[in-house]
Amino acid sequence: MMAPELRRLAIGTDTVEHEARLLELWETRPGIGGFFSTVDHKEIGIRYVVTAFVFLALGGLEALVIRLQLAGPNLSILTPDEYNQFFSTHGMTMIFLYAAPILSGFSNYLWPLLLGSRDMAFPRLNALSYWIYLASGLFLYAGFLTGNGPNDGWFNYVPYASRDYNPGLNQDFYALGMVFLGISTTVGAANFIVSFFRTRAPGMSINRVPIMVWGTLTASVANLLVVPAVSLAFFMLWMDRQFGTHFFDPAGGGQPLLWQHLFWLFGHPWVYAIVLPAMGMVSDGLPVFCRRPLVGYSLVALATVATMILGFGVWVHHMFATGLPGLGLAFFSGASILITLPSAVAVFAWLATIWLGRPVITTAFLFFSSMILLFVIGGVSGFMTASVPVDWQLTDTYFVVAHIHYVLIGINVFPVAGAVYFWFPKMTGRLLDERLGRWNFWIMFLGFNLAFLPMHLTGLLGMPRRVYTYADYGGWGTLNLITSIGSFVFAVGVLLLFVNVVKSLRSGAVAGKNPWDAPTLEWAVPSPPPVYNFAVIPTVSSRHPLWEDRLGAEGGRSILDRGLLLASGKETIGTTGLDAEPLMVLEMAEDSFAPFALTLGLSLFFVGLLLRSWTLTGVGAASAAFALLAWLWPQRALDERERGRA
Amino acid sequence: MTWPLSYLSASGLRAAKVVPLTWYMLIVSIVVCLVIGIILWAAVRRSRPEDRAVELRDVPVERGGAGIRWISVGLLISALPLVAALIWTMVALAAVAGPPRNPGLILDITGRQWWWQVQYAGSQPLDVFDTANEIHIPVGVAVLIRLHGGDVIHSFWVPQLSGKTDTIPGQTNLSWIEADHPGRYLGQCTEFCGYQHAHMQFEVVADSPAEFERWISMQRQAAAAPTTPEATRGRDLVEYRCGLCHRVRGTEAGAISAPDLTHLMSRRTLAAGTLLNNPGNLVGWIQNPQNIKPGSLMPDQFLSAQQLSDTLAYLETLK
Numbered sequence: 001m002m003a004p005e006l007r008r009l010a011i012g013t014d015t016v017e018h019e020a021r022l023l024e025l026w027e028t029r030p031g032i033g034g035f036f037s038t039v040d041h042k043e044i045g046i047r048y049v050v051t052a053f054v055f056l057a058l059g060g061l062e063a064l065v066i067r068l069q070l071a072g073p074n075l076s077i078l079t080p081d082e083y084n085q086f087f088s089t090h091g092m093t094m095i096f097l098y099a100a101p102i103l104s105g106f107s108n109y110l111w112p113l114l115l116g117s118r119d120m121a122f123p124r125l126n127a128l129s130y131w132i133y134l135a136s137g138l139f140l141y142a143g144f145l146t147g148n149g150p151n152d153g154w155f156n157y158v159p160y161a162s163r164d165y166n167p168g169l170n171q172d173f174y175a176l177g178m179v180f181l182g183i184s185t186t187v188g189a190a191n192f193i194v195s196f197f198r199t200r201a202p203g204m205s206i207n208r209v210p211i212m213v214w215g216t217l218t219a220s221v222a223n224l225l226v227v228p229a230v231s232l233a234f235f236m237l238w239m240d241r242q243f244g245t246h247f248f249d250p251a252g253g254g255q256p257l258l259w260q261h262l263f264w265l266f267g268h269p270w271v272y273a274i275v276l277p278a279m280g281m282v283s284d285g286l287p288v289f290c291r292r293p294l295v296g297y298s299l300v301a302l303a304t305v306a307t308m309i310l311g312f313g314v315w316v317h318h319m320f321a322t323g324l325p326g327l328g329l330a331f332f333s334g335a336s337i338l339i340t341l342p343s344a345v346a347v348f349a350w351l352a353t354i355w356l357g358r359p360v361i362t363t364a365f366l367f368f369s370s371m372i373l374l375f376v377i378g379g380v381s382g383f384m385t386a387s388v389p390v391d392w393q394l395t396d397t398y399f400v401v402a403h404i405h406y407v408l409i410g411i412n413v414f415p416v417a418g419a420v421y422f423w424f425p426k427m428t429g430r431l432l433d434e435r436l437g438r439w440n441f442w443i444m445f446l447g448f449n450l451a452f453l454p455m456h457l458t459g460l461l462g463m464p465r466r467v468y469t470y471a472d473y474g475g476w477g478t479l480n481l482i483t484s485i486g487s488f489v490f491a492v493g494v495l496l497l498f499v500n501v502v503k504s505l506r507s508g509a510v511a512g513k514n515p516w517d518a519p520t521l522e523w524a525v526p527s528p529p530p531v532y533n534f535a536v537i538p539t540v541s542s543r544h545p546l547w548e549d550r551l552g553a554e555g556g557r558s559i560l561d562r563g564l565l566l567a568s569g570k571e572t573i574g575t576t577g578l579d580a581e582p583l584m585v586l587e588m589a590e591d592s593f594a595p596f597a598l599t600l601g602l603s604l605f606f607v608g609l610l611l612r613s614w615t616l617t618g619v620g621a622a623s624a625a626f627a628l629l630a631w632l633w634p635q636r637a638l639d640e641r642e643r644g645r646a
Numbered sequence: 647m648t649w650p651l652s653y654l655s656a657s658g659l660r661a662a663k664v665v666p667l668t669w670y671m672l673i674v675s676i677v678v679c680l681v682i683g684i685i686l687w688a689a690v691r692r693s694r695p696e697d698r699a700v701e702l703r704d705v706p707v708e709r710g711g712a713g714i715r716w717i718s719v720g721l722l723i724s725a726l727p728l729v730a731a732l733i734w735t736m737v738a739l740a741a742v743a744g745p746p747r748n749p750g751l752i753l754d755i756t757g758r759q760w761w762w763q764v765q766y767a768g769s770q771p772l773d774v775f776d777t778a779n780e781i782h783i784p785v786g787v788a789v790l791i792r793l794h795g796g797d798v799i800h801s802f803w804v805p806q807l808s809g810k811t812d813t814i815p816g817q818t819n820l821s822w823i824e825a826d827h828p829g830r831y832l833g834q835c836t837e838f839c840g841y842q843h844a845h846m847q848f849e850v851v852a853d854s855p856a857e858f859e860r861w862i863s864m865q866r867q868a869a870a871a872p873t874t875p876e877a878t879r880g881r882d883l884v885e886y887r888c889g890l891c892h893r894v895r896g897t898e899a900g901a902i903s904a905p906d907l908t909h910l911m912s913r914r915t916l917a918a919g920t921l922l923n924n925p926g927n928l929v930g931w932i933q934n935p936q937n938i939k940p941g942s943l944m945p946d947q948f949l950s951a952q953q954l955s956d957t958l959a960y961l962e963t964l965k
Contacts, residue, residue, distance in 0.1 A: 392809020462651025
């Protein structure tokens with residue numbers, strides 16, 4: 001049912017004049033002003049992706065230095081202090097500055113296109129989320145580059161992180177940087193959640209959205225719930241360090257274990273947040289190349305949500321050796337073993353999709369399908385660490401290092417590389433080179449497994465993790481050399497991805513609207529899409545709007561070429577949460593400098609806190625408040641014209 | 647080849663109860679990876695179009711089978727080894743978690759940056775003594791270990807005898823070990839604890855009961871008075887300089903923030919497993935610890951050659 005006011009809105013087909021009108025309404029003005037003020041989700045998405053890849057490259061270089069140090073026993077390329085900063089910065093970079101932001105980038109770019117909308121629900125919040133990500137990334141790296149990088153691992157256990165044992169600025173950079181970054185994650189998550197429930201095209205009920213949307217939604221809900229835990233923990237750490245509070249100090253009645261609870265209460269759901277959207281990429285990409293719909297859509301969507309819900313109840317498996325009571329451990333052990341089941345749903349759905357489909361082998365297909373195997377390897381090693389008595393041996397050995405890399409590279413980097421091959425044509429209008437793509441894939445795949453498969457054995461032979469050097473007990477040296485060689489091969493593979501992107505930007509084959517003959521809405525618009533995405537708002541009747549003629553329509557045909565015109569302002573349609581019935585016209589925000597200005601103010605604020613310069617802190621806070629005021633200043637154009645619910 | 651830190655086999659009761667479970671999970675894991683790998687490979691080979699140069703859009707899009715049975719059958723098959731692992735885990739946990747009811751020996755072990763302080767209880771105050779980095783236990787006896795956090799968090803691990811338990815400031819954690827047969831078992835700190843986390847090893851030495859009694863009565867004695875002029879000068883130096891951090895029972899050196907040196911020469915290694923304990927290494931370590939173990943809390947000493955040889959002469963009497 002449509003709200004009565006909405007019935008008066010113009011419906012029509014796309015025309016040249018209509019497009020010109022939309023372009024005028026939506027286009028970001030060129031030049032430096034446009035660069036700092038744009039709120040276009042596609043521009044923001046691409047910035048996210050590029051920035052995250054820069055951090056991937058930096059984290060990768062750090063890893064290579066680490067692997068040189070560990071290539072043989074008793075090497076001294078790095079001092080212990082340098083090694084500790086390198087491995088901690090590597091973890092921080094990959095987990096916080098690459099793995100999550102890269103998925104935010106793809107989701108930012110793709111969501112409105114997948115959902116048949118013209119932008120995210122809160123475009124300026126979207127810009128803010130990117131700018132803060134960038135600023136906090138620079139803040140954290142400023143520490144590393146001045147020799148004050150994090151030096152206590154990404155997990156940052158106290159008391160080693162406390163001032164008594166860690167007097168430098170290292171931990172202040174890390175603590176404040178993480179609180180800063182938390183703002184970006186939080187506002188981004190809120191934006192995804194509202195976008196999901198408000199901006200889906202008419203008819204796109206929640207059982208018709210792509211799985212990647214489910215993945216990002218689930219991850220966003222999790223982030224909204226758990227990021228406060230880690231922001232609080234880092235804030236308390238900073239208070240302990242600077243103002244002598246005793247949250248974590250046993251001498252003052254504090255608890256070192258409190259840190260671990262707060263950190264892993266966040267940390268474990270975060271692991272799912274950085275794999276679920278990537279699993280969604282596979283669930284959406286794989287079927288395109290198998291020429292059939294995904295097997296078990298509803299089960300896979302439900303499994304995504306179930307994984308996250310169970311994921312809230314497993315954090316203690318990072319703390320099995322901390323002396324907690326056995327009964328508690330047994331509970332978390334059971335939950336950690338059982339969380340394998342929803343993951344297995346996805347694995348069997350993917351296998352069945354390939355088995356029952358007609359797979360056409362492309363580079364994207366290779367990345368997506370090989371991920372299934374890497375996912376299983378990372379999954380079974382996780383299953384082993386879920387068993388408390390076994391984990392008491394496995395934990396903090398290289399077995400766990402192998403596990404985390406199969407999870408993060410296998411379930412994040414491989415799907416992301418596949419997603420680059422799959423969606424690059426949409427983003428740029430050009431296809432990536434398939435020949436180079438095969439080299440890219442096979443070198444990455446072989447290098448990765450050469451580096452990390454033998455590492456399981458290194459762990460089973462007892463090598464502890466986070467050691468800057470080691471003695472050669474029974475073949476550790478050989479295994480580590482193999483890992484170091486493999487990591488360099490893998491790095492060459494990743495480099496080829498970058499080479500392919502640069503090369504194809506200039507000379508790639510022209511893609512056209514739908515180079516993969518794929519079924520979802522983003523492939524119904526030109527490549528790259530116009531700034532307003534959809535000239536007319538589509539109406540959706542199935543999960544596969546572009547395959548309906550071939551699959552047979554279940555509930556009527558989707559209408560893509562005729563719909564609401566919405567050209568009397570910067571507008572898109574707001575729909576109901578579950579069934580996506582039209583509800584209101586959403587007036588979208590114009591480009592604005594406020595998000596950038598707010599980020600600058602907050603940056604000053606955090607630098608002030610770091611240096612304990614209260615003047616600078618005050619100036620930062622005042623500028624931030626001023627930017628917020630400008631942001632929130634009432635604008636008549638943003639008033640909802642159509643109110644009321646049918 | 648020997649793997650002193652491997653845990654795929656065990657030399658003690660507590661570790662041994664977990665080894666079969668570890669192997670079970672490892673084999674299940676490998677089998678699962680192989681089976682999934684084969685299905686994946688077969689699925690791609692079986693189903694791809696015969697013409698491998700075919701254009702994507704020339705392959706018809708079809709619904710094919712629903713495939714839901716793949717998921718239900720797959721889940722069912724996966725659930726069996728999972729449930730078995732779950733039950734076995736609980737059984738093994740119950741068997742190894744609790745400390746022994748009647749331990750034959752109780753030790754207090756404190757993790758410190760970057761060494762292990764080990765305290766043996768005694769029936770009288772004078773029988774209580776400290777040692778460092780080398781833990782002697784009698785074979786076939788359940789040993790209860792109370793773990794204390796001295797500064798930051800460390801983790802106590804002797805893979806051949808037991809899994810890990812953290813040492814955390816502000817709380818006392820319990821662990822226990824029991825060795826089947828005499829031998830030396832390597833231990834290592836496994837919670838990241840700063841610069842020298844890598845060099846924070848220790849050894850558990852399982853002795854026959856008679857051997858253990860001999861060792862403990864020897865350890866309970868204070869250091870003998872030096873008998874040569876070199877050693878006497880050396881003792882004075884040790885009291886004056888080393889005594890700021892170390893203790894040698896029976897002398898003026900009485901600080902306890904570094905390893906107890908009363909029976910230094912009875913230990914196999916120096917600096918928590920970093921060096922073998924021989925005169926050359928000992929001199930190198932005293933003079934230049936920052937080169938051997940950068941960041942260690944022991945400062946370089948800058949002793950003259952005479953002072954060094956006197957010190958060595960005395961330390962060598964601490965058997």
